[in-house]
Structures are given as C-alpha cells and as structure tokens.
Amino acid sequence: MAKFASFGMLAAAATLAQATSLANMCTDTKAKATVPSTGLFPGIVTSVDVTANPVYNETVADEAYYPDATFDYCNVLLNFWLPAPEKFNNRWVSTGGFGFAINYETSMPGGFHVNFDDVFPLANGTSNLNALYMFGYQAHHEMSSIGKAFTRNSFDLDDSTKLYAYYQGCSEGGREGFSQVQRFPDEWDGAVIGAPALRYGQQQVYHLFPQVAEKTLNYTPPYCELEKIVSLTISACDVLDGKADGVIGRSDLCKLHFDFNPTVGEEYHCSSSEVPPNRAAQ
Template sequence: MRATFWTYAAVVASAAAASTSLSDICTVSYAKKALPIGALQGVTVDTSSVSASLVTNFTASSIFYPTSTFDYCNVTFAYSHDGIEGDVVHVQYWLPAPGQFKNRYVSTGGGGWAINSGSSSIPTGVIVGGVGGLTDGGFGSFNTQFSSVALLENGTINWQATYMFGYQAQHELAVLGKELTRNIYDVPSSDKIYSYYQGCSEGGREGWSQVQRFPDQFDGVVAAAPAFRWAQQQVNHLTGNVIQKTLDYYSPSCELEKIMNMTIASCDPLDGRTDGIVSRSELCLAHLDWNKILGASYSCPAVKGSGYSSATPAQTGKVSAKAIEVIKTYWNGLHDSDGKRVYFTYQPGSTFTDLATAYDSSADSWELDISGLGGIWVGLFIDLLQETNIPTLDNVTYDTLKEWMIFSQKKYDDILQTTYPDLTDFQAAGGKVLHVHGEQDFSIPTASSIRYWNSVRQIMFPSKSYRAGAAALDDFYRLFLIPGVGHCAVNSYQPGAPWPQTTLQTLIDWVENGKAPATLAGSEEIDTMCRWPLRPLWTDSGKKFSCVYSQASVDSFTYDLDAYKLPVY
C-alpha cells in the first residue's frame, strides 16, 4: 500500500462520537435511536427487527483489501416498501470503533446471482475507517440468491425482485447507510460523510447502476470487471458450447490447458519482459505460431472428484487440428450466419472456462458440458422455467444465440444492461470512478469494459479525438487493465500477475485529496497497471517500464457489433 494513504490527515469525528467506545454504540437501544427513519419515501423501517452484535479481534483477508484485524459492531435491521404485501428487505452494517471512524460510508456488492458477498467484502468499509454495508435485496435472507426468486409461482418474472437486483436495493442500502452512519456517530449536518462503493463482477455492475442513475449518491466507486450487458454477457457463455457442438469436437481438459500454457509462453514477452505474465494480450494472436501448438504433446495426471468438480482420468495425447479449429473460432467471437459480429470473446492467455468439457467414464469420452451461467439465464429469463440449466443445445445455432441476446435486451434493457453512457451528472456532482478489469478474465471479456469506456467517451466528448476524449474522461473516470489476472481473482497460471489490492484506498486519496492515479500499484516494485488507452511496455532488456499509446492496441480492442440495428453501448 502506498505510504501516502496512511499519511494524509484523517477526517476528525465529532466530539460526541470520540467520547464513546464501540461497546457504547453497539446496543440495540442505541441502534434504534440512530435508525434512518424517514430517509426514504415509501419505505418503513421495522424498529423491532434491529440487532446489534459486538465482534472483537476479527481478521479479514481478501485480495480486495489488506489483511486486517479489528473490532466491529454488526447492526442489522429490516424495512419494507409500503403497499407491497410480504415485502421485507434486510440490510447489514459493520461499524468501526468511534476512534477509528473517519466520516466514511462504503457499500459493497455481490457476484454471480448474489446481491452481496457476505463477510468477504463488507470489511473493506471498516478497514478504511468507515461503515460498511450490504443488502439481501429482499430475497429472503443474506444467503438467498436472486436466481431463486426470479420467477413467481405462476411462472412470470418477479419484477420487484428484478428491479431490486438491477439497481434499487443498492440505492436504498446507500441512502439508509449514510443516514445511519451520521446518526450513529452524531455527525453534524454541516460535516460531510464521504460515501464509496466497491464491488467486482455483478458487484461491479451494481456499482455502475448507481453511478448511472443516482449521480450524487457516491463520491467514489470502485467497479471491477463489471457484468455489463446481461443480455449479451449471460448468453455469450453458451457461445463456446455451440462452437463445440457445431464443429463436433470436445477437447479433453488437458488439451485445453496445454494450448493455454503455450499461448501464455508465446505472448508473455510481447510487453518487452518475460515474467510469466501476458500484459499485451491484444498483440498475442498476431504472434502465435499455431504450427508449434499443433501436435504438441500433453500429459496430465488423474484427478479425484470433489464437491466442486468431477473426477478426470490420466490424460496423454497431442494437440489436434480440430482442437485448434475450435479455439480459433472461439477467439474470433460470436458471429451470425451472415458473418456479422454479435459479441466479443476473452483475451488469449485466459483459461477456457466456457469450453470446459465433461468426462463420461462409461463411454471413456469427453462430452459437452453446457455452461450453467448461460443456461440458467435462458432457462429462467427467456424460457420462464425453473431450470438451473437448459437440458440441451440441440437446434441451437449462432443465430439462436443472437436472437436470445436481442430478446433479452428488449425485455430487460432498462434494468440489467447497465450501460447508460452519459455520465455528465455524475461528473458534475464531483464523483470519481476507478474501473478495473483483469486482462485474462475468463468470465467477462475484457473488451466489455473497454467498449463501455469508449461509449462514455463518444457520448460525452463527441467532438474530441480519441486521445483528447480519453484525457477528458481522466478527470473523473479511469479504466485500468490488470495484466495476467483472471476474473476477480489472482491467476494460478500467471502467479506473478499484480492485483491492485488497495484500489479503494487509491480512490479515497483521489476523492479526498485530489491525487488522481496515473497507474495502479500491484505486487511489483513499481506500479505496472496502466490506465486505458495506455499500454505497458518494458525497454532496456526489461529494466525500464512505461505506459505507451498504441493505435494498434486500441484498434484490437475496438469491435463493430454490426449484427444489431440499435447501438449496443
């Protein structure tokens, strides 16, 4: 972590808060007096639902914040929306000791179908001297996922739950949380409480849902690998499966791993330094020698099955021409039968998660394994059936995938696409965004984030050139690609890849002290994450690092989604 974060002056809490201890404020009676009654129109807080629990010597560890041990008070309560029968939403807030409070509030998001990440994300608030918050979205409990309540018993969409998941629950969490924070610590109305958000994947999308709809809600947002464009994003998980079925080839897991490892080895040096990290994935395909990959021998030991994965046998063989055909088609991205681009794919060097196959021990063969991420979307939100996955891809073509995407966009565009590109109001409110995305993300294409960034640039600064528009965006919105990193996690296949663990702290420094980050810090001895559109480059035999502009790199990440008549931001 940068020393500057720890050395800048902390906001002084009110005298009333400073004179109390954590145990003083961590009681049901104290929490009830601080409840944000009347903070939201049409919402009734259930005063009888309040709980307050003191937790001491809690150790929090995550890639999203430095490992820390601290005491906190867990306050939870429920509220309901007036006029909606049976509606109950639970929220949870972690309070730091009054002496550690720095006039900050931090909302946290979820991942996948979950609207929160439980105790793995909420500690980030306490760690930066603020109150941390999470919500259950009204789904029944903090452990209930949106997918389990998405359909009503009559087989129709649960629109209340869908809107809550889309953006409303996070808005209510923040409004209530900021008011609770002010009341708990007795912060005068004349004093500012800085409000922040941090989330990755679905949590990243949730952060953007707030920036786009409620411009003055957060002073700063960390949005990592956001799950933009649910219509395209979820269906796109089935693209690899349809490619496999169309080409009638299902690679053994070891064959896929061999291709990936050879890709990493080939593309690693393209940034000017050989360090086991693919930092310039956009240059990769032009330099990949398929003749070396074809026929390469692979060997993997048998793996016992577990609760998360099936057993696989020992595998030996050579990379086949058919496997290479599948991979080339996969890396080309989804196109319709007219050859028009429907969506983009993952960067070379990432794991082939959407091409994973299943081993059938009875037939001693590798077979289709339909992606659950794509299948559940089609089963629930298109077929309107209580399916955890679609049972078959028979008669599903590339055009079918496009039709599913267009149908989904029409039906859920205003709730789940979350790509509204005009952020003028957020900029005017003084908000800041740090948007980060792993370059070897295997679940949400890195190009997805670049497309949204570019949409904002084009809409907000249409008369400026690409580079001038990028400079204008830098005033409040900065996008960083993280070399070698997978989806919201470190990458075991590129173990030296940096992760910006203190991004929230960097954001706070930008918001509260005006220190805009030119680069992000990772595990390297210097900051090696460049803000888009600059790209990393090592010179002097890998000793000197710089961030450079490359038009070829920009062009590589720019896609014309010409399969659509309407714009896809």
C-alpha cells in the same frame, strides 16, 4: 409494526451524548434513535426492526476481497456495519455480490446468500417485478442511502463534515457498481469495479461458446496453448488503446485490427503435466 416518526427520531437523537466506545454506541436504544428517517423509503425502516450488539475480536482470513484482519464492530440488524468510533475515518463502503446474490459474505463479513433466482419467478410462474428492480439497482441504492444517513447519525457527524463514500464489487458486484454510478453518481467519491457481468443475454452465450466450439471441433486446447493465444493477442492489441501496459483497453479496436491468421502454426511449449493424457499420447 409502527413506522418510525421523524419527529421522535430527531428529538431522541438530540439527547444522545457523543459515543466514546463501541459498548456505549452499539445498543438497541442508540440504533433505534439514529436510524435515518429521511422520508426516502417510508415503511421500510421500523423501530422494532432495529437491534444492535457489539462484537469483539472478529477475525477473517483468506477471503477473496477482504484483507485478513481482527477487529471489533457494532452488529446492527439491517446488515449495516459500524466500526468502533476510534477506528472510524469518515468512510462508507458498499460492497457487491457474486452470481445472483446482490451481496455476499466474501465481499464483507456478515453478508448474506439470498440469490435472485431463489425468488424469481413467483410460485405461480409470473414475474417477481419487485425482486427484479431490487436486484437490478434499487436494493443497493436503498442500502447506501439509508446506511450513509445511519452512519452520519451514529457518529454524530455535523452537516459540514464529509462522509466519503466508495463502492467495491466484482462480477455481479461489478454490474451492481455500474448500476449505482450510472444512476446515482453523486452518491460516490470512488468505485472499484471489476469484471462487471453486464449484458446478460450476450454474456451467457459467451460463457457457452468455448465449450460448444470445443465439442464441435472435438478438440480441447491445453491451458498452455490458451496462454499462447492470450499472449499473442495482447502483443497485437496492447498499444491500440494508446498505452503499452500489457492491458487491452480497446477490445473493439482489437477485433477490428487483429489478424489472427498469421499466428496459426506459432510454436508454444507445455510441460508434461499441462497436456491432457489423451493429447500427450497423440
């Protein structure tokens, strides 16, 4: 496959008229002509890889991180989505994934499902370092860098027009968000990052600890009991971060100052449906 020459792209882009509709904008020719050739990632983008077709009346509903909506879009191979020109508000958003996937369709319709543990390690048992770095931070950096340049070209933004850029992700997507804002802060105007899955070594132990403790103690607390524990913990630690807002912002101070011993014996109430049968019979 031939690399896409920057001279050819610039010459072709200069001849393109301002797109006035999704059908006019969303063609193979336009997509090939507007793929950025910034020199950032030589060899990754080739002209033969790029295709585009308009999709109308796409409907999404009941997704966890995307509002119910019906919309038109330009489907560009490379998984960059472009809105119809009349709906474009000079905004770019990168979305994260879940589990071991760096992107996922519940984050943005059209995402994909390849998981890191599908490709790591290699078949011969050695480390797939390229996949590791891609998973860690590089793939998202390339996606946003190429995607933002592609967006600017596609909507004919001149150098004085700002393209606002945002990141959104939770869990593994939250970890990816931290990987981007820490390494490439100038790329973003804002980021919504939830529950980042940071510090894998400790995190997996934390996931296991409750089950190990319950098995060891031979006691599984009902949900209502856990709710009481959470409520008492919030009451004790909320203000330690300087603001009584129902959120514990300084878990470190909570661990230092919260004496849970006086909470032993506190009453709590469960509905009959919340108590497991083996507990209700005792």
